[in-house]
Amino acid sequence: MIKRVLIPLDGSELAELVIPHLLRFSVPQRTEFLLMTALSPSIFPSFDNIIRSHQSEQMEIAPTHENIASERVHAISQQLKQHGFKVESKFLSGMPADSILRLAEQAYVDLIAMSTHGRTGLGLALLGSVADEVLHNAHPPIFLVPARVELQSDSVLRTILLPLDGTPVAEAALPVAHQFAQDTGAIIHLLRVAELYDTKHESAIDSAFTSCDDFGEQPVVRQATCYLERIHSRLQLAGIASRCQVVIGDPADTIVRIACADNVDVIVMSTHGRSGVERMVYGSVVSQVISNTLCPLLLVRGKVRAEVYEYNGNAVSATFPG
Numbered sequence: 001m002i003k004r005v006l007i008p009l010d011g012s013e014l015a016e017l018v019i020p021h022l023l024r025f026s027v028p029q030r031t032e033f034l035l036m037t038a039l040s041p042s043i044f045p046s047f048d049n050i051i052r053s054h055q056s057e058q059m060e061i062a063p064t065h066e067n068i069a070s071e072r073v074h075a076i077s078q079q080l081k082q083h084g085f086k087v088e089s090k091f092l093s094g095m096p097a098d099s100i101l102r103l104a105e106q107a108y109v110d111l112i113a114m115s116t117h118g119r120t121g122l123g124l125a126l127l128g129s130v131a132d133e134v135l136h137n138a139h140p141p142i143f144l145v146p147a148r149v150e151l152q153s154d155s156v157l158r159t160i161l162l163p164l165d166g167t168p169v170a171e172a173a174l175p176v177a178h179q180f181a182q183d184t185g186a187i188i189h190l191l192r193v194a195e196l197y198d199t200k201h202e203s204a205i206d207s208a209f210t211s212c213d214d215f216g217e218q219p220v221v222r223q224a225t226c227y228l229e230r231i232h233s234r235l236q237l238a239g240i241a242s243r244c245q246v247v248i249g250d251p252a253d254t255i256v257r258i259a260c261a262d263n264v265d266v267i268v269m270s271t272h273g274r275s276g277v278e279r280m281v282y283g284s285v286v287s288q289v290i291s292n293t294l295c296p297l298l299l300v301r302g303k304v305r306a307e308v309y310e311y312n313g314n315a316v317s318a319t320f321p322g
Contacts (some may be wrong), residue, residue, distance in 0.1 A: 004031075005031060023083070025266075092304075143299075170270050190291070252292070259293055264295050268298045
């Protein structure tokens, strides 16, 4: 159960966009919000020059930003309290991403909720830089709302899209989706995107959004269907409503298309949480979905299996965060 949510704010409207989306699945009786603002010299491009040459001006400018941020946080805090939520506010010094990650660990939060530009190209690689760093280093799940996402008029969560690829890393998102469905009564839409490399069906595969009806006898489709049906059965036993769909096509494009076509409320996915080149390779699907989706995402840090060698040289399998 999600009891404590960390919401990083910086005084901008973009950062605050996440709150209305968050309220769609938050219940005052069991959810506490922790609002935080990290003030850093990097907020001001010429801050260092001000310190060196205009000490008196610095004293005037810095408190101004602090006051603005403080007023915004106070206003949001009051609004949330009026809805019945318990709210705590924190003002921290230091780099924003570092402050967010540190506070998330110290405060034992269950969820970090953030907005992001969600741009393509360089903007996607940075994700506003702060959201990117938090996304790839935080241990709690991240509720991420790209700026383009519009708020649904219906206040109730109805559909959760859960893409799975048959790996333990992807399945790390299953418990969180299960909890969300249990708390909100939403149905889980299980999705498996199969990629076929049979040149005989190249024209159909290139459509990137092809029904599996024409490929029902393909081994990869049969395996994907059986895989989802097993998970569907487990959810049924737990009293969670779900449905299955296997689609032939490009994973990222298919996820975005189905989320839009089915008016999905939130996409729940796992991420490897790696950095550098590995992040670009293994996290490419998640990154593309962030770049193009029109609904919020709930991203869970996946776990990968690794071999740890004991002193006698034997390999022992262990699971570590990605």
